[in-house]
Amino acid sequence: MSLRIFIDPSLSSFREVRYVFQIISGNKNIDIAFVHDGSNSDFKITPGPESDFAVSSAFYEKIRHGKFNFEEHFINGCLIRDENGKEDLISTIFYCINSLQEYQSASDDGLGRFQYKNSYQYKYKNVLVNIVQELIDRICEHPRLKDISKRNRKSKIFLTHDIDSIHGSWKEDGFHALKKLQPGKFLSVMLNAAIGRPDWLNMDKVMKIEDENGFRSTFYWLLYKDKRNADYHFKSRSIQNQVAMIQKNGWENGLHKSLHSTSFREEIAELGVDTNGNRFHYLNFKLPEGYSVIEGSGLKLDTSLGFTEHWGFRNSYGLPFMPYCLAEARVHDFIEVPMQVMDRTFFTKRIPVSEIKKELIDWFEKNRYNAVFSINFHNNFFSELKYAGYAELYKSLLSYFRESGFEPTTQKELVNEFYRPEKFKLADNP
Numbered sequence: 001m002s003l004r005i006f007i008d009p010s011l012s013s014f015r016e017v018r019y020v021f022q023i024i025s026g027n028k029n030i031d032i033a034f035v036h037d038g039s040n041s042d043f044k045i046t047p048g049p050e051s052d053f054a055v056s057s058a059f060y061e062k063i064r065h066g067k068f069n070f071e072e073h074f075i076n077g078c079l080i081r082d083e084n085g086k087e088d089l090i091s092t093i094f095y096c097i098n099s100l101q102e103y104q105s106a107s108d109d110g111l112g113r114f115q116y117k118n119s120y121q122y123k124y125k126n127v128l129v130n131i132v133q134e135l136i137d138r139i140c141e142h143p144r145l146k147d148i149s150k151r152n153r154k155s156k157i158f159l160t161h162d163i164d165s166i167h168g169s170w171k172e173d174g175f176h177a178l179k180k181l182q183p184g185k186f187l188s189v190m191l192n193a194a195i196g197r198p199d200w201l202n203m204d205k206v207m208k209i210e211d212e213n214g215f216r217s218t219f220y221w222l223l224y225k226d227k228r229n230a231d232y233h234f235k236s237r238s239i240q241n242q243v244a245m246i247q248k249n250g251w252e253n254g255l256h257k258s259l260h261s262t263s264f265r266e267e268i269a270e271l272g273v274d275t276n277g278n279r280f281h282y283l284n285f286k287l288p289e290g291y292s293v294i295e296g297s298g299l300k301l302d303t304s305l306g307f308t309e310h311w312g313f314r315n316s317y318g319l320p321f322m323p324y325c326l327a328e329a330r331v332h333d334f335i336e337v338p339m340q341v342m343d344r345t346f347f348t349k350r351i352p353v354s355e356i357k358k359e360l361i362d363w364f365e366k367n368r369y370n371a372v373f374s375i376n377f378h379n380n381f382f383s384e385l386k387y388a389g390y391a392e393l394y395k396s397l398l399s400y401f402r403e404s405g406f407e408p409t410t411q412k413e414l415v416n417e418f419y420r421p422e423k424f425k426l427a428d429n430p
């Protein structure tokens with residue numbers, strides 16, 4: 001049974017409204033059909049009072065004139081309203097899922113990144129809330145949907161590792177050992193570095209931990225050695241052996257796009273292995289330009305959409321999605337898999353490891369459905385010196401996931417499930 005939806009062609013937001021219902025279709029596994037006759041529909045979206053859902057024309061007028069700041073749209077709470085004060089669930093979904101608050105945003109961050117302190121999530125203290133999912137669920141409470149089967153996906157776990165440093169252990173761990181008056185550990189770190197077996201060249205250790213819990217992960221590699229990027233030569237024999245071992249054993253490799261001006265296609269060619277995905281180094285990308293750059297790369301997955309300063313939902317949505325290209329009124333040709341959890345966020349805030357575990361597990365429990373948790377643990381955080389406790393935290397989280405029934409997923413599986421460009425094609429333009 002298909003849900004028949006009529007969207008009035010006179011709406012300036014025709015394509016954006018259609019996009020939101022296509023997102024809902026994938027989210028709830030509902031077949032939808034867009035019809036041209038309102039009398040033959042289950043839902044009508046029109047400018048008049050007969051519309052089943054309010055849509056604010058003022059909102060779309062504002063964003064077409066470059067007014068993206070959330071304070072333009074969230075006047076009394078984190079919800080867009082139409083000209084009559086009615087809740088506009090559709091436009092709120094569109095605004096949040098596509099991170100429109102980040103468009104043309106000012107930043108005093110050294111890299112020009114969008115900052116958590118400038119977000120509506122910071123103002124309204126809702127970064128841990130899957131707002132878009134809640135709004136989709138509200139739309140699906142409509143009486144005409146009561147006979148349509150609507151699914152809730154069990155949440156899955158996407159494990160990832162950004163490989164920024166291989167040789168930093170002698171300095172970071174070594175200094176830590178001296179500071180803690182641990183000469184034996186200092187000598188061990190220095191010896192391993194001297195014989196070409198640095199402690200942070202530990203992909204085998206990471207994979208062993210994951211394998212014991214039935215998980216696989218993705219390692220994202222930097223291709224250039226300099227002060228702003230990697231401290232290793234990607235083409236060196238030791239690194240290439242790691243890359244080959246990862247691929248041979250069924251784990252995945254990906255690109256960690258550098259801060260260099262080199263193009264994606266140049267770096268993908270340099271990577272030299274088949275990959276579906278990328279994460280920007282330092283999460284250094286800006287919207288909307290960043291999405292266009294990713295699309296031009298030919299990759300089908302990116303997982304850079306996360307706050308460096310706080311864990312949670314940067315776009316208030318738990319699932320991978322195909323972003324909307326506002327300038328061209330179409331979807332981008334890849335999926336974004338938002339990153340919600342990163343080790344360095346907690347380390348920088350000096351949050352005790354025991355507290356991290358409790359807060360994360362409480363959050364996972366509240367989001368057992370309708371999320372893909374993209375979790376980023378850098379290889380250096382498996383050190384037991386400067387980053388002591390994080391390896392055990394990782395092990396305990398994997399044990400919790402396994403015992404609680406959270407299934408793992410991979411880049412390849414995510415692309416297979418969420419990359420659905422055919423769902424977003426317009427049958428007829430208004």
